[in-house]
Amino acid sequence: MSMMILAMLVPLGGAVLIALLNRAPAVRDGVTLVTAVAMFGVVIQLVPEVLSGGRPATDPWQVLPGLELRLVLEPLGMLFALIASSLWIVNSLYSIGYMRGNEEERQTPFYVFFAIALSATLGIAFAGNLFTLFLFYEILTLVTYPLVTHKRDEAAIAAGRVYLLILVGGSLILFMAAVAWVFMATGNLAFVPGGTVAGVLSPLETGLLLALFVFGIGKAAVMPMHRWLPAAMVAPTPVSALLHAVAVVKAGVFSIVKIVVYVIGIENLSSLGAGEWLAYVAGGTVILASIIALRQDDLKRRLAYSTISQLSYVVLAVSVLTPLSVVGAALHIAAHAFGKITLFFAAGAIYTAAHKTKVSQLDGIGRRMPWTMVAFAVGALSMIGVPPTFGFVSKWFIVSAAFADQHFFVLAVIVLSTLLNAAYFMPIVHAAFLKPAPHDPHPHGEAPWPMVVALTMTATATILLFLLPTLPLALARQLAGLP
Amino acid sequence: MTLQHLPALQVVVPLLAAPLCALLRRPTLAWAWATLVSWAALVIAALILTQVLTTGPISYWIGNWQPPWGIEYRIDTISAFMLVLVTGIGAVVMPYARVSLAAELPADRLPWYYTMYLLCLAGLLGMTVTGDAFNVFVFMEIASLSSYVLIAMGPSRRALMAAYQYLILGTIGATFYIIGVGFLYLMTGTLNIADLAERLPLVENQRPIIVGLAFIAVGLSLKFALFPLHFWLPGAYAYAPSAAAAFMAATATKVAVYLLLRFFFTVFGEAYPLPDMAIPVIWIGLSVAGMILASVMAIYQDDVKRMLALSSVAQIGYITLGIGLDSEVGLTGSVVHLFNHGITKGALFLLVGGIALTTGTVTIASLSGIARRMPLTMAGIVIAGMSLIGIPGTAGFVSKWYLILGAIEEGWWWLAAVIVASSLLAVVYMGRILEAAYLRPAPPGQEAREMPLSMLIPAWILVIGCVWFGLDTDLTADIAGRAAHALLGRAP
Structure with a gap:
């Protein structure tokens, strides 16, 4: 068989x-x-x-x-x-x-x-x-x-x-x-x-x-x-x-x-020349979804709109239609997976430990749940595309492909969305670690250990894949027909 | 010897078995007899199908009178295929019927039910095998009269009203049919279908011929409930005993469609191409209206059996749509959908009948939380529902695929869109059932229990068929393709 x-x-x-x-x-x-x-x-x-x-x-x-x-x-x-x-x-x-x-x-x-x-x-x-x-x-x-x-x-x-x-x-x-x-x-x-x-x-x-x-x-x-x-x-x-x-x-x-x-x-x-419109549809989705994400107070909904935006990154990368851009698209499928699952794991851990679902409730939570929020920060950095996270690698390929092809619309979308990504993720990290926690009648610590272990693993993988992207890169290059 | 008499036996066995059944006053005995006969009929049909597939169409002369003077039984690929569908459904429904009917009917009526069922079976099989237009009428009356009785036996008093409505409209349909045949006889002097096909091109005065065709088409359309001639159908299927509803939904309308194919393609196809008479336009128009409007009406039904019945009207639209496409691909879709919809809707009616056994009438509200009590029944409804929608991997997908290809072949993208839009409406009405059964809490005191195995197994045989014939289409699409090829008059 x-x-x-x-x-x-x-x-x-x-x-x-x-x-x-x-x-x-x-x-x-x-x-x-x-x-x-x-x-x-x-x-x-x-x-x-x-x-x-x-x-x-x-x-x-x-x-x-x-x-x-x-x-x-x-x-x-x-x-x-x-x-x-x-x-x-x-x-x-x-x-x-x-x-x-x-x-x-x-x-x-x-x-x-x-x-x-x-x-x-x-x-x-x-x-x-x-x-x-x-x-x-x-x-x-x-x-x-x-x-x-x-x-x-x-x-x-x-x-x-x-x-x-x-x-x-x-x-x-x-x-x-x-x-x-x-x-x-x-x-x-x-x-x-x-x-x-x-x-x-x-x-x-x-x-x-x-x-x-x-x-x-x-x-x-x-x-x-x-x-x-x-x-x-x-x-x-x-x-x-x-x-x-x-x-x-x-x-x-x-x-x-x-x-x-x-x-x-x-x-x-x-x-x-039949696929040019795709860049605009995907680029539009990237930006619009990011703007909507910015306005969501529900943490999971914010993550969902971020996913919509990041998925269209893949489509946007494909729409450049060069081998290099296909490598970027394939890598972004992997990069976003590890980063976003970490973010969702963190959201679920917060819900389980603290019963909180809103972004506005997260002030100072980083001190009660340090593992969770550090992992969240790693996932967020990967979404934005900052080294040393896997998200940087895929974004690098997409940017290089767009640059090589002189595709300035795609470049502009990526720059703008990077800023937007930072704008809707960083305040959460900032609030979690630097704002004072309000008085909480139900003190809590981290979520149950299997959850903490899981989110630590995916956060670690997000960083490891930045250092050693050999396997995904080899597969992506084969897909694009690159040696 | 016996093999060569198979076409006659196919009809004679259930026909003669029926009066014998009436003499058996013990319900269990009558049931055993009817079941035995159903299975024998299936074996005969299977033998006939293999024979037709290997050696070509069979022509059987009743009493050895030579056609066109004597009555000829003529069985080609599509009629053999229909025989297998009708007898197959009968054979599967009978084991189910024993417990289901015992709960729905008083014991003294049960032998009569089985008698009427055998008559109905004989009538449907006769309509399929005969090659004589008047003989079709005779068998049609046998099948119709017995099905009025079957419906009237339904457990609630509303069944009487539904049977009466069907009686009136069904009689009009049969009368129209025989008027149409009368016109053809007047102009050609023959009633033999093959002979009619030969003589029609020689007739100079075309108007009576076309009037005759119109009567036949409308009459048969009433019989198979083409939208908007479907008013008898929801009541008839909703209030009939569950076993009867499943049997008739899967077979009776299908045989009427088969006859329409016969007249459209075998009798008229050569001399009177359908497009010359604007039939494709009318047919596609009515089919599309049925597919959309009947599905929308199904969405608003609270009685689940009525919902399924209206869904049948929509699905008949798919079948007639393929006829209207008047192409080999479209016609293959029609013929294969006759079969696929037969087993799909048969499965659904059997399963819903199982729920009716414990809850009485089946409404969306009464289904609340029932999935926990009847997990196997509901799982069957989910799978058969997917086939109804046309999810790939199920039988329903195969037929829709052909119809969509047929539409695209003509360049009618809008039609392809309508076909799938109607599937989406099916998602909505099946979704209502599933939401209630799986996601709503059960009302307190609900005492539904899984139906007995003697009912569950037949229903699940059809459910498995819904998946099997979605993945292995050697028996269905292959034969349907051959049948469509032959109907369009191209050499096989």
Whole structure:
């Protein structure tokens, strides 16, 4: 059996075990952790082959003529699978602390759907053609719906509606139309370096197809398809952290990068000049979302708008349409993942320990929760793109690519958004450490230790990946066809 | 020998079994007999399908009278495919029916139910196998009259009203059909379908022919509840016994659509291309109206069975849409959706019927928190619901994919958009069910329990079918493609 299928079966098997262990919470939580480690163990076995230029693939399973289910691993998928599976381990540790610390109900279905969601995420990462990608993309939306509505109150139900309608609506209408169009035009849904529609569609048609993909893939949260992401913040924080800062949203930008590289083709798009509008849409999203983030007092909502802004960085980087910019896009998928999960971990830790959700309540909290807030600061620096954090590396590549291509709009967006990022993150760090704490009738310390360990790990990784970005960089360069 | 009589046996076995069933006064005995006959019919249908697929269309002369004078049973790919659908649904529903009907009907009526069910089955199968336009009418009446009775047996008194409404509209439909056939007979002097197809091009005065076609099309449309001729359907399916609703929703309308395909393509296709009579325009218009408006109405229903019934009207719009596209891809979508929607809606009606067993009428409110009591039933509804919406990996996706390709092939992007927009409406109404069942708290004193295995297993067979036929389409899309090819008159 292919290692890819095995990697997807491990979390499914884990989900079954977790469901059976409903009455033994301690064992159940242990199984979650072991499953995550096992999945990462399988995924990492695939790395050497991909690095040496191999493209492991499974036998195609034909659903309809031309529609095949097939897994093919290429560098970007490898990178995405590594990010999702490594962070799931940390996130599982964190979830255990969070779910117990907050005495959440229905923990078993929570872990079950989480494991299934990770399996679907790997399906997206490994998808060998557009149909397979589309299939797992839909599955991921559906299996994360129960996680978004976990609280089952009116707010959660309303958020669930927004979540389903925007994501399923976008994908069923626009994404599916785009897939059908590619199929009608080329008879081929495979991912081919250089793109399959090159030379088939006119510039106008190519631009339209790109638009169908960019807006149809609502998980990338390019405005105006972004509303589901702030809505999804009603979910428990581990869901926001791993799914709505990493797996689900990255599945969106991952799909866009993959489609631009392997279906439309970078050279094709730049020679047709059909993708210029994308820079403006993405740049607009970066700036607008940052401005909205600035005005949010709810910490998780501020983080959500920051995510929307950072996701469009990836799209913005791709829109420069040079190999170097693709490297930047791929690295930013990784960089944002580690930074943002740290920030969400911190937000959840604050909620668990101090029951605070608002930015304005965080004065002086750094002294009570030093580990948490230092990690938060590291995550924030990575968002802004300050060394020594991983965020600097990806931003460096995007800036160099834009500079080499004389793309001044992109440069201006990056400069402006860096300032905005600083403007909405730094006051939090400042308040946490330098403002005096108000009198608090319920003194508290750090959150439960699994949460603190988890957020320390991701913060450390954010710095380590700045020092040693070898693996992500190698995969990103392979994707862009650079030596 | 016996093999060569399969087409006759397909109809004769359930037809003769029906009166015998009426003589069996013990409910369990009658049920066992009807189940046995249903399974036998499935075996016969499967044998016929393999035979048609390997050796081509079968022509069977009743009483060995040569057509066009005698009655000919003629089975080609699409009719064999329909036989498998109808008998397959019957065979799956019967094991379910025992417990479900025992709870819904008084014991002394049960043998009558099974008798009527067998008659209905025989009628539907007869409509499918016969190659004679008048014989179609006879079987249509057998199927219709028995289904009026099946609906009227429903547990609430409103079933009588629904059956009456269906009786009136169904009779008008059948009458229109026979008037149309009368026109054709007047002009051609034949009732044999294949013979009609040959003689129509020779008729000079076209007006009566076109009037005849109009009567047939409207009559059949009433039978399969084409929007806006659907008024009988929501009540009929909502108040019929659960087993009857599932059986009829999955088969009865489908057979009427099959007949329409026969007349549009086999009889008229050659001499009277559909576009010449503006049929695609009318058909696509009505289909789109049904897909959107019936779905919107479904959203506002509180009675879940009515919601599903209106959803059927919308889904029939998909099927007729493919007919209107008048292309091989579109028609493949239609034929495959006949099957896919049959199993999807069958599964949903069976599952909702299981909930009705404990809660009486099934409203959105009565579903609150029921997922914890009936996890397997609700999981089935989720999966079948995904097939209804057309999520990739389910049967519903396959049909929609073909219809979208058909629309794009014509360059009608707006139509592709309408197809998916209607799916989105399905997300909304299925979402209402799921929200109530999974996210709302259960009212105090709710005593719902998982339905017995004899009901759960048949329902889940169809649920698994919803996924199976979304991933493996050798049986469905492949045969549908061949059937569409043959209907459009190209050499197979």
